[in-house]
Amino acid sequence: MNILLVEDDAVLADGLVYTLSKSGYSVTCATTGVYAEHLMLAQDFDLIVLDLGLPDMDGLTLLRQLRRRKVSMPILILTARDGINDRIQGIEQGADDYMTKPFELRELEARIHALIRRCYAGFHNDIVIGRLALNTRDHQILADGQDMMLSPREYAVLEILLLQAGKVVCKERLAQRLSTEGDALADNAIEVYIHRVRKRIEPYGAVIRTLRGLGYLLETADA
Amino acid sequence: MNILLVEDDAVLADGLVYTLSKSGYSVTCATTGVYAEHLMLAQDFDLIVLDLGLPDMDGLTLLRQLRRRKVSMPILILTARDGINDRIQGIEQGADDYMTKPFELRELEARIHALIRRCYAGFHNDIVIGRLALNTRDHQILADGQDMMLSPREYAVLEILLLQAGKVVCKERLAQRLSTEGDALADNAIEVYIHRVRKRIEPYGAVIRTLRGLGYLLETADA
DNA sequence: GTGGCATTGAAAGGTTGTTGAAAGGTTGTG
DNA sequence: CACAACCTTTCAACAACCTTTCAATGCCAC
Numbered sequence: 001m002n003i004l005l006v007e008d009d010a011v012l013a014d015g016l017v018y019t020l021s022k023s024g025y026s027v028t029c030a031t032t033g034v035y036a037e038h039l040m041l042a043q044d045f046d047l048i049v050l051d052l053g054l055p056d057m058d059g060l061t062l063l064r065q066l067r068r069r070k071v072s073m074p075i076l077i078l079t080a081r082d083g084i085n086d087r088i089q090g091i092e093q094g095a096d097d098y099m100t101k102p103f104e105l106r107e108l109e110a111r112i113h114a115l116i117r118r119c120y121a122g123f124h125n126d127i128v129i130g131r132l133a134l135n136t137r138d139h140q141i142l143a144d145g146q147d148m149m150l151s152p153r154e155y156a157v158l159e160i161l162l163l164q165a166g167k168v169v170c171k172e173r174l175a176q177r178l179s180t181e182g183d184a185l186a187d188n189a190i191e192v193y194i195h196r197v198r199k200r201i202e203p204y205g206a207v208i209r210t211l212r213g214l215g216y217l218l219e220t221a222d223a
Numbered sequence: 224m225n226i227l228l229v230e231d232d233a234v235l236a237d238g239l240v241y242t243l244s245k246s247g248y249s250v251t252c253a254t255t256g257v258y259a260e261h262l263m264l265a266q267d268f269d270l271i272v273l274d275l276g277l278p279d280m281d282g283l284t285l286l287r288q289l290r291r292r293k294v295s296m297p298i299l300i301l302t303a304r305d306g307i308n309d310r311i312q313g314i315e316q317g318a319d320d321y322m323t324k325p326f327e328l329r330e331l332e333a334r335i336h337a338l339i340r341r342c343y344a345g346f347h348n349d350i351v352i353g354r355l356a357l358n359t360r361d362h363q364i365l366a367d368g369q370d371m372m373l374s375p376r377e378y379a380v381l382e383i384l385l386l387q388a389g390k391v392v393c394k395e396r397l398a399q400r401l402s403t404e405g406d407a408l409a410d411n412a413i414e415v416y417i418h419r420v421r422k423r424i425e426p427y428g429a430v431i432r433t434l435r436g437l438g439y440l441l442e443t444a445d446a
Numbered sequence: 447g448t449g450g451c452a453t454t455g456a457a458a459g460g461t462t463g464t465t466g467a468a469a470g471g472t473t474g475t476g
Numbered sequence: 477c478a479c480a481a482c483c484t485t486t487c488a489a490c491a492a493c494c495t496t497t498c499a500a501t502g503c504c505a506c
Contacts, residue, residue, distance in 0.1 A: 110315055114320075138390070151435070151436075151465085152436050153466095185466080187481090187482090195484065409455075410493090412454080415496095
């Protein structure tokens with residue numbers, strides 16, 4: 001997790017870099033607004049900690065510029081200006097949080113952690129097989145990044161196979177998963193669904209192999 | 224935009240309900256933790272403002288319970304406990320922001336707005352889909368810059384879809400949002416409103432796609 | 447109050463996608 | 477070859493959704 005710290009007070013900056021680094025963040029420090037912008041062109045950051053009193057420009061100006069440029073990463077303002085109007089301005093102009101000096105390091109850390117938790121939570125695909133990707137949270141399966149728009153049953157079948165990719169999934173397991181109310185599905189119905197799913201995934205280099213008497217197994221076509 | 228206010232001090236609660244309502248939020252107040260949980264089952268909220276000193280349970284306990292149940296909506300703690308350890312605990316246990324009493328109403332409002340902006344609109348003050356725009360500050364839906372003059376229910380439907388633009392919104396969620404008192408709306412009523420909203424937004428390059436069995440999804444027409 | 451207008455959601459019928467039984471063909475095994 | 481397991485296609489029943497209509501309700505101006 002990369003943090004950009006924009007702070008001109010060398011002592012404070014050093015302390016922050018030290019503490020945040022110890023907590024597992026990778027911290028880069030800029031002492032001026034111009035340098036901060038320069039760094040952002042060269043590097044990807046996940047969060048910005050921004051002091052408002054910079055030597056070359058007002059921090060709020062930098063904030064506004066970033067937001068106008070659709071830079072969406074979370075920004076936490078850290079400043080000596082503790083007037084109520086300053087705080088409201090900072091937040092309304094696009095900051096996610098606002099802390100005034102003097103502050104407790106541990107609270108800053110907690111708030112940084114909260115922002116990262118909020119902004120980057122649950123963003124990954126659970127499983128990727130070839131050109132297929134399963135995202136259980138959104139309940140969708142992507143092929144080349146596009147939703148495959150499977151019917152509920154088709155999704156259920158492919159989900160099991162993806163979750164157990166490379167391993168055999170027996171018919172009983174599939175039958176159980178597809179049956180709504182205890183009463184398992186007929187074998188033939190499963191074969192029908194395997195057939196449908198096969199047709200859907202075939203164009204994307206994924207294959208369902210039949211292991212006679214055992215079950216089915218998903219793998220990439222070339223394997 | 225529905226806010227759940229969990230606060231047992233009647234005077235403070237009344238003031239907050241009044242102010243936030245005037246800013247365009249729909250505010251429901253619970254005076255105990257148990258009642259808050261009860262409300263959350265019956266209704267759909269976008270944000271929680273949580274006082275820690277409740278008569279029947281500790282606010283932090285409620286917070287932990289919610290997060291353990293994977294309730295992910297933004298939560299802002301509002302409390303008299305201003306010890307550094309309280310603040311850190313509150314944030315570490317899942318709160319997104321932490322304000323101590325006494326506080327300025329305007330700052331609370333700004334922070335609420337920041338959370339909504341962050342959680343539902345990326346970072347922007349407006350959510351724009353095609354030629355539609357939802358202004359998160361004054362709670363208006365504009366088409367080509369002009370107020371669409373939707374009925375309350377139509378507005379509620381379109382607001383949810385805009386806030387979750389590009390993501391699936393299930394019928395239950397819509398039903399809960401449209402129901403005033405627990406008793407969810409019939410599926411058909413929702414279909415009727417989807418139909419009405421579709422007709423209203425169609426001329427402005429926005430489309431509501433149906434995902435059979437899952438829900439609805441708002442996107443631009445060309446996508 | 448009262449008439450007029452917007453809003454709401456139940457009802458009913460039409461449309462479309464989903465489901466799985468049925469039936470016949472194919473492949474592998476003993 | 478005989479048999480079982482599996483494949484493939486078809487189709488009717490079904491459930492989810494769309495659309496229109498309309499009576500009940502709330503709201504506002506007069």
